Amino acid sequence: MKPKETYHILVVDDEFPMRQMLRIYLQHGGYQVTEAAGGAEALNQWRKQSYDLVILDLMMPGxxxxxVCETIRSSSAVPILMLTARAGLEDRVEGLELGADDYLAKPFEAKELLARVQALLRRSYDFPVSYEPSQEIERGALRVNPEKRSVYVSEEEVVLTPKEFELLHTLIAKPGRVFSRELLLQQIWGMDYMGDVRTVDTHMKNLRLKLNAFYHEKNPVHTVWGVGYKFEES
Known part of the structure; x- marks a missing residue:
C-alpha cells in the first residue's frame, strides 16, 4: 500500500462527538480526514475533490x-464504509445493495475501525499477488483489465465497485470453476472479515444486474444453487 498519510478519508456523520472520535482515531492511524456534518455537505465536499475512502453514517436527517451512498456510487467506485446504530440484517443488506463495501455497527472500537479501513484500502488499491496485473482477460465480448481495474463489454465500459470487480476477476480467471460463497468471502474480504456469506450474495446480485444491461438473458455469471457462483459463457 502507499503511505497512509497520502490516503484522504471523507467522514460523514451528523453527530459532532462521533465525527470528532472518528477524526481522532483516523488521524492517530495516520490518515488525512475531512468531515461533513450531513448528507448535503458530504455531496458538496465530494464534488470539490476526490477521496480514497468514505465513512458514512446511514441515519442522518435531511x-x-x-x-449519499447511491449518489456517490453512481459515478465512482471509491470504497464506502457505512456506519449504522442498527445492527439489523435488513439495514446492512440495503446498504450493501446500494453499493457500500462494508459496514460497522455502533458502538465500535478504534482497533476494529482502523482494521476495516486498512482492509478496504488494501483491497481497493492494491493488486493481490495472483492478479498478474499485466494480463488482460478476454472472454467473448467481455474484457477485464486488472491493472486499470476496468471492465468492458463490446467496448462499452461497465462501472463496478472494487468488490464487484474482484468477484468478476476471480470468476473470469477460471471459467467453469464453481466458487463457493465461503471461498469467495475468504479470498476477497479476507480471513479477518466479520460478516457472513450473504455479503457475497448481495455484491454478486449487484454485479449480475450490471452485466444484465449488456447480456440480458445470457449473463455469463451463473448462480450454482446451494453452492456458489461460476463464470461460463452460454
Missing part, C-alpha cells in the same frame, strides 16, 4: 446516508 439527505441521509442511503442517498
Amino acid at each position: 439527505t441521509d446516508g442511503w442517498t
